Amino acid sequence: TRSTRPQRLLKAVKQHATRGDPQSVISAIDHFCRHREWAMNVGDEKGCILDSVVSELNPEKVLELGTYCGYSTVRIARLLPPGARLITLEFNPDYAVIARQVIAWAGIEDKVQLVEGASEDWIPRMKEHFGIETFDLVFLDHWKDHYLPDTKLMEGCGLLRKGTVLLADNVICPGVPDYLEYVRNSRSYKSCYFKSHLEYTRAEDGLEKSVFLG
Numbered sequence: 305t306r307s308t309r310p311q312r313l314l315k316a317v318k319q320h321a322t323r324g325d326p327q328s329v330i331s332a333i334d335h336f337c338r339h340r341e342w343a344m345n346v347g348d349e350k351g352c353i354l355d356s357v358v359s360e361l362n363p364e365k366v367l368e369l370g371t372y373c374g375y376s377t378v379r380i381a382r383l384l385p386p387g388a389r390l391i392t393l394e395f396n397p398d399y400a401v402i403a404r405q406v407i408a409w410a411g412i413e414d415k416v417q418l419v420e421g422a423s424e425d426w427i428p429r430m431k432e433h434f435g436i437e438t439f440d441l442v443f444l445d446h447w448k449d450h451y452l453p454d455t456k457l458m459e460g461c462g463l464l465r466k467g468t469v470l471l472a473d474n475v476i477c478p479g480v481p482d483y484l485e486y487v488r489n490s491r492s493y494k495s496c497y498f499k500s501h502l503e504y505t506r507a508e509d510g511l512e513k514s515v516f517l518g
């Protein structure tokens with residue numbers, strides 16, 4: 305039977321990236337998605353904005369909502385200080401199988417915990433199951449109708465502290481209007497928009513950075 309796009313993306317990583325070299329994994333995926341098959345990774349342009357937010361914050365505890373093939377997981381984890389941890393949630397088992405191999409190829413598996421399951425089921429279990437008090441950074445990049453309910457769930461579960469940064473992908477394309485209205489009008493957040501483009505295209509898109517004020 306025909307292979308899947310994530311399987312073909314993993315093959316490109318194994319063919320063109322060097323084991324243990326996260327940057328080569330990132331470059332191999334970007335080349336594949338720009339020249340062979342588009343895929344919904346955050347991509348190189350928005351990825352540089354993601355890099356700058358991570359580097360500036362130097363987070364100890366990071367949560368990623370939506371792993372897919374692990375591209376942004378590798379982007380974030382490669383910048384984390386020793387001892388820092390990234391928990392990434394993915395509810396599609398076929399994607400999780402690929403992501404684990406991409407993360408392993410990059411050699412950053414010791415910083416990453418990939419949890420197979422739905423964000424709404426796992427957010428309430430972060431404290432008792434992972435011993436997490438609060439997150440320093442959350443990268444929202446799962447289905448767009450989940451951004452707002454999951455943000456409210458994280459607030460309710462006490463997973464956000466004064467200064468926690470929420471970084472949301474795709475606030476223009478495909479767009480997350482309800483989430484954007486919430487974080488831009490709520491007194492509990494200070495938000496700003498980083499204009500960019502939809503990965504590997506000329507369409508406008510961007511990242512919204514929202515700092516929780518408590």
Ligand SMILES: C[S@@+](CC[C@H](N)C(=O)[O-])C[C@H]1O[C@@H](n2cnc3c(N)ncnc32)[C@H](O)[C@@H]1O
Nearest residue numbers: 345346370372375376394395422423445446447
């Ligand atoms: C755009 S892709 C993630 C891309 C990845 N962050 C990157 O930039 O490389 C969105 C992923 O979120 C997953 N997803 C969607 N809703 C989810 C949920 N509620 N819980 C866990 N995973 C979810 C999908 O299966 C899909 O793999």
Ligand SMILES: O=C(c1ccccc1)c1ccc(O)c(O)c1[N+](=O)[O-]
Nearest residue numbers: 344345346445446447448473474478
């Ligand atoms: O929703 C899509 C989508 C819609 C239609 C076809 C393909 C993808 C999408 C597009 C770009 C993204 O960066 C992204 O995170 C997503 N997503 O699924 O979460």
Ligand SMILES: [Mg+2]
Nearest residue numbers: 346445473474
């Ligand atoms: Mg996205």
